[in-house]
Amino acid sequence: MSDDPIELSDPDVVVDAATGKLSYRGEPYSGAVTQTRADGTWHEYWSYDEGDRDGDWTGRYPDGTMRYNGEFYRNRPVGTWQEWYPDGSRRLEDVYDIEGMLLTHSAWNPAGEVIEFEDERTRKGISPDAxxxxxxxxxxxxxxxxxxxxxxxxxxxxxxxxxxxxxxxxxxxxxxxxxxxxxxxxxxxxxxxxxxxxxxxxxxxxxxxxxxxxxxxxxxxxxxxxxxxxxxxxxxxxxxxxxxx
The missing domain is CATH 3.90.930 (Outer Surface Protein A; domain 3)
Known part of the structure; x- marks a missing residue:
């Protein structure tokens, strides 16, 4: 596993659009991948293991405020994924099981009002009183x-x-x-x-x-x-x- 992050813009970095797998210099990559601004601060931090998306994924706004955060396991999103507006208020929350199946989806507008909600029951057309x-x-x-x-x-x-x-x-x-x-x-x-x-x-x-x-x-x-x-x-x-x- 690489100790130092590599830049996504590195010409030796190749991401397979179909599978999401990442290779570096022709080999499946294990370690961190970043996208860095001109001032040296990063705005994306992604983790890989043997080419698979695996571990923490984080993005930040220019002022350092968290933009999104979640975790992959073997190319599947797992646990709680969250997104925030630039002012720090919540924008989205998706919860996945260990197999990467979406359990619940919630979204808020900038005023903090829920504008979307979906869970297994709503997705499958099951009434609340079932x-x-x-x-x-x-x-x-x-x-x-x-x-x-x-x-x-x-x-x-x-x-x-x-x-x-x-x-x-x-x-x-x-x-x-x-x-x-x-x-x-x-x-x-x-x-x-x-x-x-x-x-x-x-x-x-x-x-x-x-x-x-x-x-x-x-x-x-x-x-x-x-x-x-x-x-x-x-x-x-x-x-x-x-x-x-």
Missing amino acids: VPADDPALRWDDGEGRMYYRAEPFTGQQFRRPAPSSPITDLAGYTDGPTRGWFLDGTPRYTGDYADRHEVGRWCEWFPTGNRKEETVFARDGALLTQTEWDEAGTVTARYGENQD
Whole structure:
């Protein structure tokens, strides 16, 4: 690892635009990279390990006020990233997990008012009053085919996590509304809608690669109209109904 920072403007510095990896004199670089002003003060300080963005990243305004600060781990942003206005008031805060998945995003205007907020629930279209699937007040009645919540028929949203610290992977609406599923990395796994307690419209399912796996179309009364299935290579393996390309 280099003890002395190198300048980003050094002609021996090469940054791969696709991967973000940095090499110096033809080798993956470990150490600090700076961008320095004419007066000798730096306004960017970035850390690398074997070419990967790894460690503290900081930027400052000309007067030395912090402009942004965050941390990378193996090319992924992790932990809390923050940005500030020139007067030192907060501008943005993004929180990532160890895998680099964005957990929450907040932004403020110069007056200190929140102008943006997003977390996993808002990103996935989950209502603020949605109920976790392991809530003991939820009860499914097999005889009626109905979900109850606190002894009343449940008409809200239920979400599920495979483990307490895991991302949300499933969303169901009772008795009408969307049903959604995601892989652990947040990519869509399936999507569809219910109305009058049966499937309606277009239901889709995907492989982890993002390739489509199944598409089913239902009439407004729940009747199955068409269904198509694909393998992971994108070849149609099954087909039901007409007008399937």
